[in-house]
Amino acid sequence: MSKSAAAPPPGWGVWTWPNLVTAIRLLGIPLFCYLLLATQYYWQAAIILAVGGGTDWVDGQLARRLNQVSKLGRLLDPFVDRLYILSSLLLLTFIGLLPWLFTAAVLLREAVMVSLVIVLRWHGYAPPQVHFLGKCATTVVFMSFPALVLGTVAAAEAWARPLGWALAWWGLGLYWLAAFVYLRQGAGLIRAGRPQPTVAA
Incomplete structure (x- = not known):
């Protein structure tokens, strides 16, 4: 494939649908923590955790299908995934x-x-x-x-x-x-x- 036909490198692309999905997933983390620590809505907390962490593939699929791959998305998506695991791990350990x-x-x-x-x-x-x-x-x-x-x-x-x-x-x-x-x-x-x-x- 010639250089002219190659896909251009992704920009930061802040305002994209995949990044919006990732941002919504990120908001689920403090909501989950609040429900588990300050309320007795454990069903709701479990659902938010399962949906927020279990949909980590959605933003990546959207980025590829909509051709909206961005540098911000590549940084934010794995960060949110790791944050879900780390926050859940520490919070569940804290409450026993x-x-x-x-x-x-x-x-x-x-x-x-x-x-x-x-x-x-x-x-x-x-x-x-x-x-x-x-x-x-x-x-x-x-x-x-x-x-x-x-x-x-x-x-x-x-x-x-x-x-x-x-x-x-x-x-x-x-x-x-x-x-x-x-x-x-x-x-x-x-x-x-x-080196490779x-x-x-």
């Missing part, structure tokens, strides 16, 4: 729905991944490609959060709490398994000794 051991294991995994990215950057490499296992692990871990919130509601406690714990521990195992996959990819790149800056983030 998650043990500190689980939270420490998730945070340690995140520290390992940040360290991997730093080491790869130091050697001239981009972050490793997102692996399907990593996506599945993140999804399973996140799905456990609204289930555990629903477990505080008497009408749903019998099924929601066991489901939440099953998803949480299963997801944590997948989370670390995915980390080992990324570490292996990174080690392979470094041993090869040939085009590797997708």
